[in-house]
Amino acid sequence: MSPYVAFGDPIFGIWNWLDVVVRTVLLVTVMTVVVMYLIYGERKVVARMQQRLGPMRTGPYGLWQSFADAIKLVGKEDIRPTGADRWVFESAPFATFIPVLMVLVTLPFAENWGVRNLALGMFFVFAVLGLNIVGIMMAGLGSGNKYALLGGVRAAAQMISYEIPLVLSLLAVAMVAGAHATGDNALNLNVISTLQEDRPFIVLQPLAFLIFFTAMLSELHRAPFDIPVAESEIVGGYFVEYSGIRWSMFQLTEYAAMWAFSIFGSIVFLGGWEWPGGQDIGWGWQLALTLGKSFFLILVIFWVRTTVPRLRIDQLMNFCWKVLLPMSIVQIIANGFILVYEWPEELLTVTSGIGAVVLIAIIITRALRRPKQSLVGAYRQVQVPVR
Amino acid sequence: MSSTLPPVPAASQSPAETIVEAIRRNLPHVPFAEGQTATDTDLAVAPEHLLALVTGLKTRKELAFDFLRNIAGVDMEAEGLVCKYQLYSFKHGHALQITVACPPDNPRLPSLTGLYAAADWHEREAAEMFGLIFEGHPNPKNLLLEEDLRIHPLLKAHPLQKVEILQGIEEGPPGFKF
Amino acid sequence: MSIWPEERTYTHADGFETVDMTINIGPQHPATHGVFRMVLTVDGEMVVDCEPYIGYLHRGLEKLTENNDYRQAMGFWDRTDYLAGMACEGAYCMAVEKLAGIEVPERAEYIRVMLMELSRINSHFMFLGAFGADVGSFGTSFVYAWRERERIYDLFEEVTGDRMFPTYFRPGGVAMDLPENFEPRVRWLLGSIRQGIEDLDRLLTGNEIFVERCTGLSPLATDRAINMGVTGPVLRATGLPWDLRKAEPYSIYPRIAFDIPTGRQGDIFDRYFVRLAEMYQSARIVEQCLEQIEPGLVLNPKLPKNLRIDNGECYVRNEGTKGEYGVYALARGGNKPYRMKLRSPSFCNLAGLREMVVGNYVADAIIILGSLDIVLGEVDK
Structure with missing residues (x-):
């Protein structure tokens, strides 16, 4: 399996550094377009769920809406509050954007399609994504605004907490991959994809996937974990003071991170470009698989956002430290026993499946512990005697 | 057609008499004059007896007026400011109005905030709108008007005019000059 | 030192200096439902003090009423609780009728009650939608509620000619009779409303996070x-x-069977649930009115051309959508009221905000404010 560890060959035989530049520029261009249509897609999906039409005016079915918005945002005045710390305030959008871009650098969209194929790909991803918080804290502290300060501090607390279950859930997968991979390249994302030729890792580790998805929502500040940006409380949180191009950088970061996380999740858990039949059919199918899976995950994120309210910060922390963290640790211990003693692979599915069922059961039993009966249908039972 | 309407409930006389009698029996030391409005029994007291009366109304079990509905100031021009209190008893379902007429030159009243938390904002509103002074109010700031505005718009003497003109910030009547 | 002058600084014995952090919420803030401002003093995320500021929408309702005659002034009153304009008109008309001793034809009473109850449903829909948005459900509840509100407003437009501020009631009845297709329209509308309530019930009450956020939050004792x-x-x-409507019945409410939904501990969830249950009761009331209403006059024919009231005083209260909507009226001759005072329920409920908010999280302060269901037009008069 060693060929995947090597860097991809430079296209057209040009110098290596030029190849990096060309690929990065291509990636950023693609990413920008994808982000624009993610925003459009979110507006359309949410509108559909809310019995509305969404953007309809700009182009057919409003397809050019995001471009129009982008032009408007670029043309807007870049306002800096008097109380803001100038350099911190102005560089914060870039400090949040760069980690996301660096994550995208190592993601394989198809076999060997990516900017660079790093041997420690998975490690690199969550190491770099953790840096996101620096930019958010810079925005929160530098804006000279209390909403932004609260948002930044909330974001920091939340991201530090949820980083742990996120990493532990990925660790569980890495253990499984390490047992299957030959050599020490089990953290390479390409290798992880090829290891899922027969079945995606979600089959082996459903609990890890649930924890990963929950922590991902939290890292992305999407509902129900959108506490740092809580629209109805602190009006946008850390980017409340930004306008124009800097604000759109934050928006770009948010959606690019969502896309990057979804691709990462689909590679690690859903089989990436490999499952089903990626290597047999060719790069077109591989690309379609990666993008299709990531867009499915994004659709789920939109769906969740439309339906659920927001958690409070203490409930969020309780959920992280008292539910997700113990379950991921238990899963790692179970994985360890199974893999060290080389028990059959189905046992992984069973243990993790039980864990997933327990997690869902916790949520459902709490939901069923409702204080009063539902009102639905109560009206119809009452027959009113009229005088 | 209107004969089939149900009788108007609040104006019936017999329970109203018993309220007044009960008050007289329970609070013999408080002088008041009784009256009747279109909806409620009305008690007229002097400002110095207000606190004693209301304390008795609230604490005596037979009266138990535990709900302060409303405080309305009225500017009676030459006769001075009048303050109307509407009380209600959840226990007995009695409603009562208390009329306190201040002397024209001394619009001072005791504050009821110690008895009813609800009196807080009502008194602040009456104070800013009429210039009534509620003694013992914990937070006598303007509520609806600007904090530093010292006008009393609901006085009859107050003209129907923009505040800025009265303050001298703007000149003349509002609107475009043609 | 803090750059915000209203913040208090404390110097401790060891030379350590701490600052109270105040957060200003409003007057322009998505959670304040209008132009309401509150300054929260927070310790981290915990609210330790709250100072509400109102009056941004003060339009001098009482002064205007004193300077317009009885019929003109009514137009101002449905601008108080602008989510349920009819309920305010009803209270105002009852006050004037009480002062002048005007009788209202029976049909007009039924029409009034129907429209007032539909207004109540309308206002509670607004509450449900906005409350869901406060808790953070990204406007889904809002749009669901808005669907039904549009239909109710369409009916209002058909009946009265206006959607929000109809000025349809008159002292002594209502301005005009109902349109011919009123009954089938309302029956269809009630079905739609019930569907809308069930949708919102499933969306919000059926959501674990919503219940978790609201249950046990800021409970209030009856005393x-x-x-x-x-x-x-x-x-x-x-x-x-x-x-x-039951304690001091007015209009035709004694003839109508309906229940009073209550909660248990006065927390946010109970407030939400009581409103949800009240909407069913309002629908019941409207349905019974449709069965009982008979043809007849809608405006008292013996009304004077120019309404003059020599002497009178009353405090008319009715159950507005937010609570006791009381109108104190004093007449001393002439065709204008000498004094009219609005006891607005939002105003009085909001006065308790400080006590409810202190000790909770900032995020919960927003929910508590939302659960009071204030309408700033009514708070600020």
Whole structure:
């Protein structure tokens, strides 16, 4: 399996550094377009769920809406509050954007399609994504605004907490991959994809996937974990003071991170470009698989956002430290026993499946512990005697 | 057609008499004059007896007026400011109005905030709108008007005019000059 | 030192200096439902003090009423609780009728009650939608509620000619009779409303996070609620079945069977639930009115051309959508009221905000404010 560890060959035989530049520029261009249509897609999906039409005016079915918005945002005045710390305030959008871009650098969209194929790909991803918080804290502290300060501090607390279950859930997968991979390249994302030729890792580790998805929502500040940006409380949180191009950088970061996380999740858990039949059919199918899976995950994120309210910060922390963290640790211990003693692979599915069922059961039993009966249908039972 | 309407409930006389009698029996030391409005029994007291009366109304079990509905100031021009209190008893379902007429030159009243938390904002509103002074109010700031505005718009003497003109910030009547 | 002058700094014995952090919420803030401002003093995320500021929408309702005659002034009154304009008109007309001794034809009473109850449903829909948005459900509840509100407004437009501020009631009846297709329209509308309530019930009550956020938050005891002057659904949520439609019945309510939904501990969930249950009761009332209403006059034919009231004083209260909507009226001759005072339920409920908010999280402060269901037009008069 060693060929995947090597860097991809430079296209057209040009110098290596030029190849990096060309690929990065291509990636950023693609990413920008994808982000624009993610925003459009979110507006359309949410509108559909809310019995509305969404953007309809700009182009057919409003397809050019995001471009129009982008032009408007670029043309807007870049306002800096008097109380803001100038350099911190102005560089914060870039400090949040760069980690996301660096994550995208190592993601394989198809076999060997990516900017660079790093041997420690998975490690690199969550190491770099953790840096996101620096930019958010810079925005929160530098804006000279209390909403932004609260948002930044909330974001920091939340991201530090949820980083742990996120990493532990990925660790569980890495253990499984390490047992299957030959050599020490089990953290390479390409290798992880090829290891899922027969079945995606979600089959082996459903609990890890649930924890990963929950922590991902939290890292992305999407509902129900959108506490740092809580629209109805602190009006946008850390980017409340930004306008124009800097604000759109934050928006770009948010959606690019969502896309990057979804691709990462689909590679690690859903089989990436490999499952089903990626290597047999060719790069077109591989690309379609990666993008299709990531867009499915994004659709789920939109769906969740439309339906659920927001958690409070203490409930969020309780959920992280008292539910997700113990379950991921238990899963790692179970994985360890199974893999060290080389028990059959189905046992992984069973243990993790039980864990997933327990997690869902916790949520459902709490939901069923409702204080009063539902009102639905109560009206119809009452027959009113009229005088 | 209107004969089939149900009788108007609040104006019936017999329970109203018993309220007044009960008050007289329970609070013999408080002088008041009784009256009747279109909806409620009305008690007229002097400002110095207000606190004693209301304390008795609230604490005596037979009266138990535990709900302060409303405080309305009225500017009676030459006769001075009048303050109307509407009380209600959840226990007995009695409603009562208390009329306190201040002397024209001394619009001072005791504050009821110690008895009813609800009196807080009502008194602040009456104070800013009429210039009534509620003694013992914990937070006598303007509520609806600007904090530093010292006008009393609901006085009859107050003209129907923009505040800025009265303050001298703007000149003349509002609107475009043609 | 803090750059915000209203913040207090404390120097401790060891030379350590701490600053109270204040957060200004409003007047322009998505959670304040209008132009309301509150300054929260926070310790981290915990609210330690709250100072509400109102009056941004003060339009001098009482002064205007004193300077316009009885019929003109009514137009101002449906601008108070602008989510349920008809209920305010009803209270105003009842006050004038009480002062002048005007009788209202029976059909007009039924029409009034129907429209007032539809207004109540309308206002509670607004509450449900906005409350869902406060808790953070990204407007889905809002749009669901808005669908039904549009239909109710369409009916209002058909009946009265206007959607929000109809000025349809008159002292002595209503301005015109109902349109011919009123009954089938309303029956269809009630079905639609019931569907809308069920949708919102499933969306919000069926959501674990929503229940988790609201249950047990800021419970209110009945005694304290009465002392603070809180009325309406917020009082009923504490467990006291006190509704002016039953306690001091007016209009045709004694003939109509309906229940008073109550809560248990007066927390945010109870307030939400009481309002939800009240909407069913309002639909019941409208349905019974449709069965009982008979043809007849809608405006008292013996009304004077120029309404003059020599002497009179009354405090008319009715159950507005937010609580006890009281109108104190004093007439001393002439065709204008000498004094009219609005006892607005939102105003009195909001007065208790400080006590409810202190000790909770900032995020919960927003929900508590939302659960009071204030309308700033009514608070600021």
